[in-house]
Amino acid sequence: MDDGATDAADGRPTDTLLYEVCKRQRLLRLLFMLSVATVALMVIWFPFVSPESATGVVVVMNIVGGTGFGLLSAYLLRRCARLERTIRDEIRQPDDTDD
DSSP states (O other): OOTTSSOGGGTSGGGSHHHHHHTTHHHHHHHHHHHHHHHHHHHHHGGGSOTTSHHHHHHHHHHHHHHHHHHHHHHHHHHHHHHHHHHHHHHHSOOSTTO
16 A cells, blocks of 8 residues: 555545554555464364363453454454555546546
8 A cells, every 4th residue: 555645634544543454454465374373273282181170261361351352353454455446446447526
């Protein structure tokens, strides 16, 4: 995404918190991949631990937390893709108000 795509002072897409989050899209991808890996390992490990033990509680908490972070990062990555398309479309079709 190009920082100078639109002017942030006129309320366009670059004037949003989402735009600032999307500038760190690589970190969102890393968070998503780590979440998926954590959930996968915990699901594999879950049948081998007793649910009443402290380890079982930690495994369940890791599954819940990893799933939450995975869903949040996937949602944000999807929104970033939409924002990127919106900005790209604005660049291709400039305003006709200058006429």
